Amino acid sequence: MSRELLNNAFQRGDRYLSEIDERRVFPDKTAISALSGFDEPLSQKGEEPSKVLEMLDELGSPATVASAGSRYFGFVVGGSLPVTVGANWMATAWDQVASSAVTSPVADKIEKVTTGWLLDVLDLPRESAVGYVTGATMATFTALAAARHKLLRGKGWNVEADGLFGAPEIKVIVSEEVHVTALKALSMLGMGKERVIRVPTDKNGAMDITQLPELDDCTIICTQAGNVNSGAFDPIAAICNRANKVGAWVHVDGAFGLWARASRTRSYLAEGIEKASSWATDGHKWLNTPYDGAMVICRDEEALYNSMSVAAAYLREIETAAQNYMPEFSKRARGIEIWAALKFLGRDGVDNLISGCCDLATYFAAGLEELGLSVLNDVVINQIVVSWDNADKTESLMQAVQQEGTCWFGPTIWKGHNAFRLSVSSWKIEKKDIDLSLQAIGNAMKSIEN
Incomplete structure (x- = not known):
């Protein structure tokens, strides 16, 4: 039964992936409406396993977004490489x-x-420590927890033991274009997303270093390698020199842009980033692995360890444990997909993936x-920000293209x-x-103008 069931799942998944480029990128109203089939009470005795998979496939597959396909340009989502699947x-x-x-x-x-x-x-x-976490949000959270530990320990305060009540104040500096996940991480860490100092940006969304406030040994600066809209890089090397x-x-925050360091044509954007204290990046974005596979990288292994380590009587103490x-405390083996992508691609493959996407952009x-x-x-990397004459026409164009289904992008x-x-x-x-996609966009423009 187990082998038959897994073969069933494989065949359904294989068919889905083989057909993905021939279908709408975003599901139509009929497929979304059919999801009501999942609205049922929990049964008393359960269901036969093959029927469970059948329902998932027949109701679920048509209502998925084809982000694993070749014409999805929404958010920053890379389709998973087959080897990583x-x-x-x-x-x-x-x-x-x-x-x-x-x-x-x-x-x-x-x-x-x-x-x-x-x-x-x-x-x-090379002395940096790496933690394999769920996504870039958690990677930034973890890095900032290490930063909080390091800076407060330098002031004689043990934040893990004594909390933040009465602790020395940490000054947090972010870009005016800071990603919302960095603010979320700050709020979860008790440092407050409204207490940050925001630095103005240039016309392409990079921090204006002339507006950077005074730094000290109780300051965290959150920078971006790849603005989520424009792809711009903050002047990280210069910021690090001061810090x-x-x-x-x-x-x-290098959720996708950190990978520019592996590109022969875009590495110049990320020069000097190695001078930073910590980095966050996400496998599902530009390494093209499945979701739930990101990395926090921290230069100071001790700071990361002291902010994250756990101990219990039933644990054998292993300092280097993940x-x-x-x-x-418990996690799936998400590092295996990162390994598979790097093993498959090699240096040249990573370079070609990143450089190729930039050239296509x-x-x-x-x-x-x-x-x-x-x-x-x-357009310095893989991000494009577009408008058409006025707000109404821009919105109408986006809606028309989304409804037509050839490709998908968002506001x-x-x-x-x-x-x-x-x-x-x-x-x-x-x-x-x-x-x-250009043909579909052009056709939509004509229909709107007519």
Whole structure:
């Protein structure tokens, strides 16, 4: 029964992926309406397993967003490489608790190997510690917890033991374009998302270093490697030069942009990032792994360990256990997918993936301008911000393209302008996909003008 069931699941998943580029990118109203089939009371005796999979496939598959396909440009989402899907299935079948070498020798070994590869391909300080967390939000949360520990310990305060009541004040500096997940992390850590000092940005969304306030040894600066709208990079090297002189902590939100360091054509954007104190990046964005696979990277291993380590009578104390470098005590073996992607791609493959997406974004932006649309940002990496004449026409165009189904992108506000944002992040995207998308956008513009 188990083998038959898994074969059933494989066949359904394989068919879904094989057909994904021939379907609408966003489900139609009929598919969404059919989801009401899930509205049923919990049965008393349960259901036969094959029927469970059948229901998932027949009701669920048509109502998915084809973010794993070749014409999804919403948010910053890369479609999973087939090898990482396979690794995900293997890791799920193993069902490992990837907390330490005691709970899973294989997961522990693979994550340690992956740590070395990550620091190598991203050219970050080799002494750094890496924690494998759920997403970039949790990666930033973990890094800022390490920062809080380090800065307050320097003032003689043990925040893990004594909390924040009466603690020395930490000054937090962020960009005017700070990502909401950094603010969420600050709020969860008790440092407050409204107490931050916001630094104005230039026309492309990078921090204006001339507006950077005075730093000291109780300051955290949250920088961005890849503005979520424009793709702009803060002047991180210059910020680090100032911060390191006084003992301030520089965190880099590099959910996707950190991977520019592995690109032959875009590495210049990330020069000097190695001088920072911590970094966050996400596998599902630009390494094209499944969701629930991100990394927190911290130069100061001791700070990360002291902010995250756990102890209990039933645990054999293992200082290098994964559980001591991330918030979760038990986790799935998510590092296996990161390893699979790097093993499959190698240095050249990572470079080609990142550089190729950037080149396609440049091609896409040129095509949009030829249609008469305005590209509002300097397309330095894989992000494009677009508008059309006025807010109403911009909104109408976005809605028309979404309803037509050839491709999908979503709205944003950029420097006070209503706009939409396109992100070229997937290994599957080719010029033909962009050409099809440009044709759909052009057709929508004509229908609106007529």
